[in-house]
Amino acid sequence: xxxxxxxxxxxxxxxxxxxxxxxxxxxxxxxxxxxxxxxxxxxxxxxxxxxxxxxxxxxxxxxxxxxxxxxxxxxxxxxxxxxxxxxxxxxxxxxxxxxxxxxxxxxxxxxxxxxxxxxxxxxxxxxxxxxxxxxxxxxxxxxxxxxxxxxxxxxxxxxxxxxxxxxxxxxxxxxxxxxxxxxxxxxxxxxxxxxxxxxxxxxxxxxxxxxxxxxxxxxxxxxxxxxxxxxx
Ligand code: C5P
Numbered sequence: 332x333x334x335x336x337x338x339x340x341x342x343x344x345x346x347x348x349x350x351x352x353x354x355x356x357x358x359x360x361x362x363x364x365x366x367x368x369x370x371x372x373x374x375x376x377x378x379x380x381x382x383x384x385x386x387x388x389x390x391x392x393x394x395x396x397x398x399x400x401x402x403x404x405x406x407x408x409x410x411x412x413x414x415x416x417x418x419x420x421x422x423x424x425x426x427x428x429x430x431x432x433x434x435x436x437x438x439x440x441x442x443x444x445x446x447x448x449x450x451x452x453x454x455x456x457x458x459x460x461x462x463x464x465x466x467x468x469x470x471x472x473x474x475x476x477x478x479x480x481x482x483x484x485x486x487x488x489x490x491x492x493x494x495x496x497x498x499x500x501x502x503x504x505x506x507x508x509x510x511x512x513x514x515x516x517x518x519x520x521x522x523x524x525x526x527x528x529x530x531x532x533x534x535x536x537x538x539x540x541x542x543x544x545x546x547x548x549x550x551x552x553x554x555x556x557x558x559x560x561x562x563x
Contacts, residue, residue: 336381339374342421343444344388344414357444362559369447375407386425388414423514435508442502448542460537467505468535471497500539
């Protein structure tokens with residue numbers, strides 16, 4: 332049997348409403364390039380990754396220009412115009428679209444376009460940690476802040492015990508067959524691990540990095556640029 336390969340699958344079909352920009356978040360300029368370009372370049376340059384797939388919305392008007400501006404990505408990145416109404420739908424559509432090119436035991440590394448701070452080292456650490464894992468897993472960060480649950484008046488209703496809590500990041504790495512089954516059965520999950528957990532499995536938590544945070548709100552843009560310019 333051939334060893335399992337590793338593929339990147341980037342859902343990039345969201346609109347990024349919380350950022351309030353005129354163009355979709357994944358195409359916002361960040362340190363001189365569209366946010367998505369940083370992610371594509373990182374995966375395309377990673378020797379462990381056999382190929383990169385990016386899922387965009389069927390009426391995406393930006394990706395063709397981005398790809399045309401990056402000849403080094405050609406041959407390494409395939410664009411799938413199969414985005415759905417939710418992140419879960421976009422990922423599942425992407426998995427189905429690549430089914431003929433991928434074995435069911437191959438690993439899929441699903442990564443948010445909105446996490447441009449990912450590095451090749453983090454990809455390598457995730458892959459090494461999960462090499463012999465039966466389930467798969469994800470990058471995540473142990474929660475260090477004390478957590479409060481607030482009520483509708485922004486008053487503390489409860490302090491939440493933080494021991495054992497992790498904040499999930501991406502990539503989330505699962506085998507193609509398992510992940511397709513999990514996302515098909517799950518009702519509404521916000522990450523791949525959540526769908527796999529519903530099958531009664533326990534994804535492995537692999538320590539990520541603060542620089543791999545998700546750009547969501549306007550003030551995140553400056554922080555992401557600091558990481559990308561390696562000032563911190
Ligand atoms: O909106 P949020 O930051 O949670 O999105 C996470 C990732 O999922 C982004 O890369 C976004 O483009 C993607 N997404 C998608 N299809 C959707 C919604 C979000 O591919 N319908």
